[in-house]
Amino acid sequence: MTALTASLGLALRQTLAGVGWGARLFVQILARSLPALARFSLVREQVFFLGNRSLSIIGVSGLFVGFVLALQGYYTLQRYGSAEAVGLLVALSLVRELGPVVTALLFAGRAGTSLTAEIGLMKAGEQLTAMEMMAVDPLTRVLSPRFWGGFIAMPLLAAVFSAVGIVGGWLVAVPLIGIDGGSFWSQMQGGVDVFADVGNGVIKSLVFGITVTFVALQQGYACSPTPEGVAQATTRTVVISSLAVLAFDFMLTAMMFSI
């Protein structure tokens, strides 16, 4: 019984210490934003790596999500004789929910893992220690540019996802099913508000960008410098950032759209 209590207490203390360490790391990365952004070529390189390289998977996923939304939405809506509202359904579900969330989940799998693995291997190869020896701050040189790269890339990727998805929905609804194109767009424009729907979707994607990128960086920076350590950290990046994205999504949705 005492052993159980002791191990529980240890686990709790370690979790608390981990959270505290993570919060401190977050503040330190933010505090080093200015020198990192001043050397913008580093950030640009990360935008290329995190953004451009993810564009294909985001675009293709968005297209297929749009296809499926239009097909499934049409199936339900045509029972009520309002098949034209499929445009509104596709646009609202993409802009408000699926765009930011699915992009964040894909971003965690595509970009977050590689960030964790890269930093973890840098740590295992003692490159980060070597940097410190040369009086180069690894937080400024390595972590902060990656953080800002993810911060910039993620909302753009989410916007591409939603836009491509809407085009995909149009492709299925108008040429394939034969819904009137004019009412497809006008229903959509009548129901989607620029600030309440599109704007809040962008805010969501910004929050998710921060979440996923930071979790990936933190896991990489905290991992134990062994092959197993890097492997575990990469797995944890996907698990933690996916759960965090879904939890944040619920909270943000409750705050934004609860009225």
Next chain:
Amino acid sequence: MQASRHDAWVGLFVLVGGAALLFLALKAGNLLSLNFDETYQVSAKFDNIGGLKARAAVKSAGVVVGRVESISFDDKTFQAKVVLNLHKNVQFPTDSSAKILTAGLLGEQYIGLEPGASEKNLAANDQIKATQSAVVLETLIGQFLNSKAADMGSAPAPAGDKK
């Protein structure tokens, strides 16, 4: 410089992202219909607004001439007070009437403005006197059932009617 190799691609990515946002705002959203024209406010009181919401369209002859600015409850007259923003370049006579209509059977509700015949036009902060409330489906069904029951009661029901 190593970084310049990717510059164009990063620029392209940012442009594509920006274009996607623009597409969402203009094509999917209603940024184009957001009107920054000058408007003037008139109010109207309705006995029942049904499902009318703020930002609903105000139409005359089917053309959008304004938007619903706000809806509030007046506890003096126990009516709903609806404030309308009408476009400045559209003038209506003072005896125009407003009614709450529905687009389609289950569509969203909007306000239809019927122009009157007065010489004078509505000015800012005027009130539209003649209003017609929304048709509430429950009331309609209730009336239908009542009239049906009245018909049944008055008609002599023949015994053994198979109908």
